[in-house]
Amino acid sequence: MLKHEIPEKQPDHPIEKPSQVFSFYRPLLYSSVIAVISGPAISAFLGKCYASPGLRAGAV
Numbered sequence: 001m002l003k004h005e006i007p008e009k010q011p012d013h014p015i016e017k018p019s020q021v022f023s024f025y026r027p028l029l030y031s032s033v034i035a036v037i038s039g040p041a042i043s044a045f046l047g048k049c050y051a052s053p054g055l056r057a058g059a060v
Helices: 018-046
Strands: none
Touching: none
16 A cells, blocks of 8 residues: 655654755766666767668668
């Protein structure tokens, strides 16, 4: 069953601000963006195209 209320804050919990959570996940976020952008960029630089055969320029 889903909770309908946010639980109370624990007094001795070390995480207090969203920025503390973001600082933990920041390297993962940046590396994911680099991985998503670098693959297509390298393929475009090398002249590779992954379009379907019916969409090529010379195909009719």
